[in-house]
Each structure stands twice: as structure tokens, then as C-alpha cells.
Amino acid sequence: MTTTQLTQLAHRLDTINQFKTNEVGQNRLVYSPTWVEAQRQVIKWGFELGFQVSVDDFGTAYLDMSGTTTSKTVIATGSHIDTVAQGGKYDGLYGVLGGLQAIENLVAKFGRPKKTLRLISFNEEEGSRFPDTFTGSKHYTGQRVDLTMKDPAGIQFDDARKHAVAELKLPGVRHELPDLPTSFTELHIEQGPRLIDGGLQIGLVTAIVGQRRYTVTVRGIANHAGTTPMNDRADALQRAVDLIVALRNAASQLKSDLTFTVGKMHVSPNTSNVIPGLVTFTIDCRNNDEAVLDQFEHLIHQIVETPSHAKISSSVNRWAESNVTHLDDQLLENNQQLVDHLGFKSVQLASGAGHDSQIMAKVTRTTMIFVPSINGISHAPEENTSEADLLHGVELLAANLHQQAY
Ligand code: GLV
Ligand code: MN
Numbered sequence: 001m002t003t004t005q006l007t008q009l010a011h012r013l014d015t016i017n018q019f020k021t022n023e024v025g026q027n028r029l030v031y032s033p034t035w036v037e038a039q040r041q042v043i044k045w046g047f048e049l050g051f052q053v054s055v056d057d058f059g060t061a062y063l064d065m066s067g068t069t070t071s072k073t074v075i076a077t078g079s080h081i082d083t084v085a086q087g088g089k090y091d092g093l094y095g096v097l098g099g100l101q102a103i104e105n106l107v108a109k110f111g112r113p114k115k116t117l118r119l120i121s122f123n124e125e126e127g128s129r130f131p132d133t134f135t136g137s138k139h140y141t142g143q144r145v146d147l148t149m150k151d152p153a154g155i156q157f158d159d160a161r162k163h164a165v166a167e168l169k170l171p172g173v174r175h176e177l178p179d180l181p182t183s184f185t186e187l188h189i190e191q192g193p194r195l196i197d198g199g200l201q202i203g204l205v206t207a208i209v210g211q212r213r214y215t216v217t218v219r220g221i222a223n224h225a226g227t228t229p230m231n232d233r234a235d236a237l238q239r240a241v242d243l244i245v246a247l248r249n250a251a252s253q254l255k256s257d258l259t260f261t262v263g264k265m266h267v268s269p270n271t272s273n274v275i276p277g278l279v280t281f282t283i284d285c286r287n288n289d290e291a292v293l294d295q296f297e298h299l300i301h302q303i304v305e306t307p308s309h310a311k312i313s314s315s316v317n318r319w320a321e322s323n324v325t326h327l328d329d330q331l332l333e334n335n336q337q338l339v340d341h342l343g344f345k346s347v348q349l350a351s352g353a354g355h356d357s358q359i360m361a362k363v364t365r366t367t368m369i370f371v372p373s374i375n376g377i378s379h380a381p382e383e384n385t386s387e388a389d390l391l392h393g394v395e396l397l398a399a400n401l402h403q404q405a406y
């Protein structure tokens, strides 16, 4: 990859990351104004570079560089365009723009591919706005998504979806759900410390952890902070705090590598002189053993549903679940040979983050390539990867796509 190509990738990353809200970091929550701007920009670049562009009902964009033969084989790459709230510049976006760059490089060097190369910019993967994850790859692969689910402001997924997708109907865009590809390769930042700490340039992903997400609701009684005796309160926040401590202890006792995160909490009425009457908080837990997730789910129910106080009740609801996924062995082996040939230092590893690849792997041969995350940080504005490492990932992806499509 030349300096010009690197500059181009950096420029495209910057262009999208400059679609900002007033929040810190990147906030491309699905179907928000910044999300619309970003997905429109990807589509425009697609047209400029000679791709045929389709958009499906969920707003996923498919950029096809059609093959020169009659082969129906489609070799796909890509990732998601959305971010978490206050997220970073690379999670998802690097896989979209790195994929665009890899295909652009290949066409510049070798001309059109024999088999169609498809770049996919999935609408959503993070589960940051609506209570579901991977809605883009789920829709593409025929899994049901609840269109009636609502975001915290009460906006229905289906309404937000219709408005946003209408904005993507630029001249020349086909409105369709394309056939599934023959393979899918996702380029992504590692989002952990292993590559950077090991002085490695590339991670080749063997498997992706299973994850489950829950919301716990605690109902007490809102009352005056000054007049309600301490022994006669039904304080929902105090109960929530006790539950979180108990759940965290249960997780660490069950298995040391079971991750447990409470990342979101709502306190109602959330004012200093009122005892909280209602609290909700989320649980995100992950492991590479389904049995551990099953056992922890059982413990969650036991802990949350055991009554503690006559006037306080608590309940739990699971709203997202994905299984442990093993990626394609042959594509992994091919990537290993390509990376050794390119002379990059690499390791094979399992992913602790969720990816569209785990959904795609249910319907097509799927593989993933990681590049290092500086300080192992992601899902935060400090998320960063060196330009040299961004380049290594694109080079390996291009070699992979070349091997499959030319
Ligand atoms: C997605 O990035 C996830 O792993 O939460
Ligand atoms: Mn991601």
C-alpha cells in the first residue's frame, strides 16, 4: 500500500469521524443524523469508485465490484457503520473503509475481479440504541428482528428505520436485499491488549465468545429523603447496589474468565431529595463456554428474584443472546499462509468482542483479521491504531480478497 493510499484511508476515516454530535467521541447510533451522513458518504464513495450500490430495508449498504465472469460467487468483506455512545474512531468503521481501500487497491493493480467483490456497511452491530444487537447482519441472514422495539426516548425501531433508510435513496441506489455471499471476511481492530503487548501486527480470529445481555428492574417506593425513617424505606437504588455486588461476586466465583459488566443504569426520579422508586440496570456477560453462561443465567435469576424486602421487587429480562462461534478453519489457514508470506508477526486468538462475523458465520464461510489497539482501549474516544498497523490489515485483507476473487 502506498502513502497515497494510506492518506486516502486516513482521509476517509477522518471524513466520517467528523460527522459529530455534541457528545464526546463518536456517536453514530443507528439511524441518528450522524449515522445517516456516514452511510450516505460510504454510498457516494462507492459510486465514485465504480461500485454498484444496493441498500436494504434496514439501511445496510452493499457495494458490489462486479466480477468479469458469469460466476455467481460473491466474496464479501465489511463491518458495521454504527458506534457505541461516546465511542471510538475505528470499531466497525475501519472494517468498512479498510475493505473499500483493499478493493480499490486491487482494482487499481489487477483490474476488475473474476468474481464479484462486495463491501458491506452494516447498519448496526452494537446494540447501543435499541435493545438488540447485530440487527444488520441478522436482517441480511434472515434472522427475525423485532421492529416494535423502542429506544430510551420511546422511538420505535421501525419508525427510525423508515426515516433513515429514505435518506439513503440516492440516485442510482438499488433498493434490495442481495443474495448471501460465498464467504465473508471482516477486518477489525482487536479491542484488547494482546497484539499490542505482544508486539504483533495481525490477529487471526479462531472463535468469538458468546454473550448475553439483560435488564434488571428494581421497584421500590419513591418518598421524601428527609422525612422517611431509615428503617421504613423501600429504596430501589440501595437494592440495585446490593444486587450488583452479589451478581459480580457470583460471576467471579463461577469462572475467572466470565466477564460481567453493568454499563447502564437509570434511576428514577433521579433527584437528590427523593428516595429512588425505580431503578433499571443492564448486565453484559460473556464467555467462550455456553454452559458457563447458562449457569450464570440461573444464578442471575436466583439472586434477582429472591425477595429481600416486603416493599421492593426485582425482575430480570434477557434481551440479547449470541452463541459461541467458531470461524472457518480453511479461511483461517489461508490467512495464516498469507500473513506469513507478507512477513507480519501474527497470532491466532479468540475474540472477546462480538462481531457481525458471528452472525454471518451461520450462513457462509467467515473469517476475521484483527489489527492492534493502542493501550488495548476501545469503545471509548481514546480508541486508536497506528497508521502502519491500519495499513498491515488492509494489505492482508487485499491479499485474502485477491486469493478468493481473482
Ligand atoms: C460489540 O462491539 C461488542 O462486543 O459489544
Ligand atoms: Mn465492531
Ligand code: MN
Binding pocket: 084, 091, 126, 353, 379
Ligand atoms: Mn463495538
